[in-house]
Amino acid sequence: MRKTTAGGALALTLIAVLAALSGCSMQKVSDGEAEHRSFALTGRKLTVVSDDSRLELVPVDRAADGDGKRRLDVTRWFKASKLNGKVGVSWKLEGGDTLRLKVTCTGVVVDCSARHRVEVPRDVALDVRSHDGRVVANGFSTPLSIRTGDGSVGVRGASAALRISTRDGSVRAEELRSPTVTAASHDGSLELGFREAPTSVRTESHDGSTTLTAPRTPYRVEADAKDGSVDVSLPRADDSRRSIEAISHDGSITLRGR
Template sequence: MTKTTAGAALALALIAVAATLSGCSMEQVSDGKAKHKSFALTGRQLTVVTGDSRLELVPVDREADAAGTRQLDVTRWFKASKLNGKVGADWELEGGDTLRLKVTCKGLMVDCSARHRVEVPRDVAVDVRSQDGRVSASGFSTPLSIRTADGDVEVRGAGADLKLRTADGDIRAEKLRSRSVSARSQDGSLTLGFREPPTSVRTESQDGSTTVTAPRTPYRIRTDTADGSVDVSLPRRKSSPRSIEATAQDGSITLRGS
């Protein structure tokens, strides 16, 4: 028996013992129904800090009030049950520009799932810092930065500078109009698709394949892989003002035209 299997068996045994001793069933703490809250956002920069939750970002039209603030709308779905542990969810806006979405799910017998949807004023740049959970964003025309320690990253239709990082998960960005894109995946595949020719693209992958699809115009291209194949079908030109640099430690690199 492997260490992982033995650990899982031990955990299940402990849960069974706890349930027998308590003689109780799991208590539902939150029913998972949607809850809404609005915040007063100041400035044109938003930082979102989250963990243990799926996160969806959507740009929307919002007019500023007399004080120059605009409404930031958040919807939360949180479902949790526990027998012996601590569960809960909280949200707050610090300093008018930092949204903290906190989910607590600790204990021997707990069961939680969480999802947040954040509607962001359309002209606000966004910086996301996620510990655990999938992050998706669609339709942003302002700078967007997403960093997650554990979870997939999905972006669609971005039109400004884009920075994507994940330590454990896949990155997929499609229908991009961004001129500058930087993407790095520690453990997972990396896929970028462009509707318009980018000016600068830089990708890094430690363990996973890299695929970049872009309009067929000449690029300055540099690829480097320690263990994997390289397939480039995009036009090359050393004097081109457009560049694509792709590095992979262990995985294939594909650069192709759309």
């Protein structure tokens, strides 16, 4: 990611020119080499709070130790340079169940990029809250909740309850076996693909299209686009125990079989 202030690209160019004329240069703060740390996780639910970083979440097989705690392994890559500003990263586990990943990148001329990989014990449910960064979570068989502000979401192979909410970011969830899914997007598209027929799906989009692909079995379908087209080719039955509700406030809706 790149952080610039003081009037955008023009100001950045002017400052860089001035820096060159004065003999100043960008100072490298971190070279992007991988750093590792383990945390002792308690309980069966983990909350991850991430700021200004790409986030990858991976379920792993990991037994608890003698006191019932599981190890949570985190790897981070942080690359930064600055002319005049403040940059840095921090990571900590609060209360045994809340992982906080923070990136600081502020100043007149700064350049930062950050990425975190979190290996989560397979039997732990996950609640992710991210600001300014893409979130990827693949292969989770426990309840998964992801909320992002200014970042897209990618999910593959989820098989438990799934909840996704984004602002200024798209959602792409594939190979789903989750029985219940709730997905909402503000200023971004929604794309959901099911390997197994879901029991209940609800989607809502603001300024973005919705595409859902699911096995061809009857569903109770409600699809309403306030300003966009609706195309439903899935089998429909008012008495089905499976339901799909899709709402769009500015964008098309496509519900199709596979």
